[in-house]
Amino acid sequence: MNPEAKAFMIGVCREYGSDRTRLMDIVRRIQEQERHVSLEAMELIAEELGIESVEVRSLVSFYSFFSEKPQGKIVIRVCNDVVDLMQGGAEVSRAFEAALGILVGQTTADGKFTLEHTPCIGMCDQAPAILVNHVVCTRLSAAQVPRMVEILKRTGDPQALVTQYGGGNNEDERIRSMVQNSIRREGEVLLAPREAEAGLRQAVAMQPEDVVRSIKDAGLRGCGGAGFPTGMKWEFTRKAAGDRKFLICNADEGEPGTFKDRVLLTEKFDLLCEGMAVAGYAIGAQEGIIYLRGEYAYLQAFLESILARRRKEGLLGTEILGQKGFDFDIRIQMGGGAYICGEESALISSCEGLRGDPKTRPPFPAQKGYLGCPTSVNNVETLCTVACILERGADAYRALGTSQSAGTKLLSVSGDCEWPGIYEFPFGVSLHEILQECGATDAQAVLVGGPSGTFVDPAQFNRTICFSDLSTGGAVVVFGPHRNLLRIAGEYLDFFIEESCGYCTPCRAGTVLMKQRFEEVLAGRGNQSDLDYLVELGRTIKSTSRCGLGQTACNPVLTTIANFRPLYSALQKAPDDNHKASFDIYGALRDHEALAGRTSEIFPHTN
Amino acid sequence: MDKPKLATCSLAGCFGCHMSILDIDERILDLVDLVDFDKSPINDKKAFTDRCLVGLLEGGCSTEENVHVLESFRNSCDILISVGACAITGGIPAMRNNIPLTECLSEAYLDGPTVYNPGRVLPSDPEIPLCLNNVYPCHEVVKIDYFLPGCPPSADTIWEGLVALLSGKPLDLPYQLVKYD
Numbered sequence: 001m002n003p004e005a006k007a008f009m010i011g012v013c014r015e016y017g018s019d020r021t022r023l024m025d026i027v028r029r030i031q032e033q034e035r036h037v038s039l040e041a042m043e044l045i046a047e048e049l050g051i052e053s054v055e056v057r058s059l060v061s062f063y064s065f066f067s068e069k070p071q072g073k074i075v076i077r078v079c080n081d082v083v084d085l086m087q088g089g090a091e092v093s094r095a096f097e098a099a100l101g102i103l104v105g106q107t108t109a110d111g112k113f114t115l116e117h118t119p120c121i122g123m124c125d126q127a128p129a130i131l132v133n134h135v136v137c138t139r140l141s142a143a144q145v146p147r148m149v150e151i152l153k154r155t156g157d158p159q160a161l162v163t164q165y166g167g168g169n170n171e172d173e174r175i176r177s178m179v180q181n182s183i184r185r186e187g188e189v190l191l192a193p194r195e196a197e198a199g200l201r202q203a204v205a206m207q208p209e210d211v212v213r214s215i216k217d218a219g220l221r222g223c224g225g226a227g228f229p230t231g232m233k234w235e236f237t238r239k240a241a242g243d244r245k246f247l248i249c250n251a252d253e254g255e256p257g258t259f260k261d262r263v264l265l266t267e268k269f270d271l272l273c274e275g276m277a278v279a280g281y282a283i284g285a286q287e288g289i290i291y292l293r294g295e296y297a298y299l300q301a302f303l304e305s306i307l308a309r310r311r312k313e314g315l316l317g318t319e320i321l322g323q324k325g326f327d328f329d330i331r332i333q334m335g336g337g338a339y340i341c342g343e344e345s346a347l348i349s350s351c352e353g354l355r356g357d358p359k360t361r362p363p364f365p366a367q368k369g370y371l372g373c374p375t376s377v378n379n380v381e382t383l384c385t386v387a388c389i390l391e392r393g394a395d396a397y398r399a400l401g402t403s404q405s406a407g408t409k410l411l412s413v414s415g416d417c418e419w420p421g422i423y424e425f426p427f428g429v430s431l432h433e434i435l436q437e438c439g440a441t442d443a444q445a446v447l448v449g450g451p452s453g454t455f456v457d458p459a460q461f462n463r464t465i466c467f468s469d470l471s472t473g474g475a476v477v478v479f480g481p482h483r484n485l486l487r488i489a490g491e492y493l494d495f496f497i498e499e500s501c502g503y504c505t506p507c508r509a510g511t512v513l514m515k516q517r518f519e520e521v522l523a524g525r526g527n528q529s530d531l532d533y534l535v536e537l538g539r540t541i542k543s544t545s546r547c548g549l550g551q552t553a554c555n556p557v558l559t560t561i562a563n564f565r566p567l568y569s570a571l572q573k574a575p576d577d578n579h580k581a582s583f584d585i586y587g588a589l590r591d592h593e594a595l596a597g598r599t600s601e602i603f604p605h606t607n
Numbered sequence: 608m609d610k611p612k613l614a615t616c617s618l619a620g621c622f623g624c625h626m627s628i629l630d631i632d633e634r635i636l637d638l639v640d641l642v643d644f645d646k647s648p649i650n651d652k653k654a655f656t657d658r659c660l661v662g663l664l665e666g667g668c669s670t671e672e673n674v675h676v677l678e679s680f681r682n683s684c685d686i687l688i689s690v691g692a693c694a695i696t697g698g699i700p701a702m703r704n705n706i707p708l709t710e711c712l713s714e715a716y717l718d719g720p721t722v723y724n725p726g727r728v729l730p731s732d733p734e735i736p737l738c739l740n741n742v743y744p745c746h747e748v749v750k751i752d753y754f755l756p757g758c759p760p761s762a763d764t765i766w767e768g769l770v771a772l773l774s775g776k777p778l779d780l781p782y783q784l785v786k787y788d
């Protein structure tokens with residue numbers, strides 16, 4: 001290793017106080033500068049941090065944004081998730097392969113380009129989309145690709161690909177992105193006009209316990225997907241023993257089909273900071289962390305500058321709004337491209353500089369979270385809503401939505417519809433209404449809640465978005481009549497196989513078994529017993545997995561079996577005679593027949 | 608009324624599971640009261656004479672002959688039970704699944720350290736069944752109704768399983784019988 005690189009790496013470690021818990025940041029910086037983290041670099045980091053180099057390697061190997069092998073100066077990540085594939089993502093990948101002369105997964109010989117696939121990057125409303133280092137390019141077509149590669153070769157600067165900005169804060173000089181907000185429906189809470197900092201002012205005029213009570217009274221439940229009552233989570237955290245407490249904002253937004261947090265971060269970041277300060281005040285946390293998914297790095301400079309401005313304005317830091325004893329600050333923790341890090345305990349591991357492995361619960365984060373301290377993890381939308389609730393009062397919020405599901409919900413709508421984008425609806429809205437508003441007239445299916453959610457068939461389009469019916473983090477993906485729904489379910493299953501952290505055998509291996517059998521069924525070699533097997537295996541995986549990923553990984557298959565049974569029946573060609581049509585005796589004998597130079601006498605070839 | 612019939616076979620297994628069946632000791636006398644043995648290595652009966660209620664399978668499928676026997680069990684038995692790790696997962700024999708068949712056979716017949724085969728011929732007598740490319744668990748070849756795990760499942764597990772099935776009672780295996788670590 002050259003002395004310059006060595007000095008740089010040691011410098012980075014020291015910048016983070018050679019603190020083992022900041023390993024994510026250290027590795028990220030070194031990856032970006034050196035384009036990889038070599039074994040030598042790992043040893044150097046380990047020595048500097050006083051840990052074993054295998055601990056560094058364990059982290060580097062976990063996150064898709066880090067690599068042991070040198071990557072190109074420019075890494076092109078093409079989204080190959082379902083929505084992008086529906087809109088030409090595969091052609092875009094192939095065009096990049098052709099223009100760069102490499103395959104996906106490879107780096108050009110001159111070390112300039114690496115081409116990769118990535119799951120959903122939160123741009124489904126403007127698919128197909130890619131990441132070029134941190135720069136997002138959207139609505140691509142294969143035809144544009146040669147010119148893009150030519151620009152990159154000429155300038156070496158991904159930003160040179162951005163010739164038009166996407167509107168709103170995407171035009172801000174700290175973002176300069178072509179990403180569009182595509183806000184289609186401004187509802188009554190989050191996207192409605194409001195008075196800045198009114199919620200925070202209201203909060204500091206109250207006792208922290210009363211703030212918690214208001215949030216409880218409002219009936220707010222987590223918007224990240226699990227729907228846990230926010231007030232209750234805060235109360236647990238507030239009451240947990242310990243002086244040092246943390247508030248973490250979950251901005252990992254990894255569920256394919258979800259992009260609402262991207263829009264809130266872009267357009268409502270002050271509101272989010274306000275909500276976080278309220279939360280810090282309520283639970284007694286002085287430190288806040290925003291866990292920002294690596295894919296949204298293009299927003300980082302903008303967000304950092306708003307944090308700095310708020311510190312200057314006395315809205316962050318010590319004695320917020322002049323209130324003695326109300327100290328609260330926020331740091332941004334960048335993620336490394338791992339869906340599992342959206343799961344709150346995995347997210348905490350990642351913040352601690354570890355692999356993004358979920359933790360065993362109990363203890364729950366509210367008792368023992370980040371660095372062992374009581375921690376509340378809340379979604380971006382949840383925290384934004386908190387500030388709105390305090391501003392208008394719990395009753396006003398509760399008056400919206402349904403009796404069991406108060407308020408409004410941001411939906412990220414994408415797929416086969418006229419107007420993909422963000423919609424703020426009151427809870428209780430039906431799929432019919434959503435489809436009508438987004439201009440989808442002939443949907444054969446709607447996926448609510450992303451792949452971990454439910455595929456819903458047209459007969460059930462009167463079902464509603466709320467906690468007692470279709471509970472969701474907000475992803476709504478529409479599939480038109482020409483889509484092969486079961487293929488799509490299989491692609492989503494692949495996503496979970498790829499993203500499983502690998503800790504639980506049912507999740508790591510069971511999902512692969514599921515995929516194998518599912519493929520047999522798709523190939524027409526399955527029968528009823530195979531469907532029974534899939535359902536049974538799905539149940540086992542669900543009940544024996546440690547975290548939500550494994551518990552929902554089989555949903556694409558299970559919910560299509562439940563709601564789209566005719567699609568499966570149509571594939572079933574094999575007789576139900578207790579012999580597995582998927583077992584191919586001739587294929588299994590081929591190798592030995594060739595070696596032995598004779599054919600089987602027990603299973604003679606008929607033709 | 609005739610007693611129900613029971614058949615057993617060892618496919619790609621080590622006969623350990625059959626040993627475990629014999630391990631039920633004096634309960635074998637109770638078993639003979641409950642069932643008649645049809646095709647089985649235990650009575651050395653080579654072919655089915657009657658339709659059987661239950662077939663116990665040891666071992667997975669490594670050769671064409673294993674497949675053939677397994678299919679005859681499926682055709683002749685109402686209920687099939689995979690007994691033991693090999694029947695359920697392929698077990699030890701399935702360790703060859705990561706090695707191409709050519710390499711396995713070369714190691715066995717051509718290049719292994721104890722092999723003397725100057726003519727370098729692979730046996731190909733039709734009497735010797737052909738190997739499958741992989742070792743398959745029984746349920747990938749035919750439908751299997753029940754699974755009794757273990758290597759081998761203990762005599763008590765097999766006994767409890769059979770008695771529950773024959774008497775139509777739910778199977779309630781104590782944790783100790785299905786705990787392996």
Ligand SMILES: Cc1cc2nc3c(=O)[nH]c(=O)nc-3n(C[C@H](O)[C@H](O)[C@H](O)COP(=O)(O)O)c2cc1C
Nearest residue numbers: 222223224250252253254342343344378379382548
């Ligand atoms: C595999 C997995 C991925 C998740 N991803 C996210 C995510 O990207 N964003 C999020 O807010 N919550 C995500 N969650 C839910 C979080 O674990 C947690 O419930 C949530 O952040 C709590 O915030 P809330 O109560 O405000 O919703 C995920 C859960 C699982 C199991």
Ligand code: SF4
Nearest residue numbers: 501503504507547550
């Ligand atoms: S369920 Fe899957 S993702 Fe969750 S801890 Fe287990 S292996 Fe990891």
Ligand code: SF4
Nearest residue numbers: 620621623691692693
């Ligand atoms: S399961 Fe164990 S005892 Fe039974 S055949 Fe296989 S190796 Fe032998």
Ligand code: FES
Nearest residue numbers: 079120121123124
């Ligand atoms: S950005 Fe490609 S599916 Fe979401």
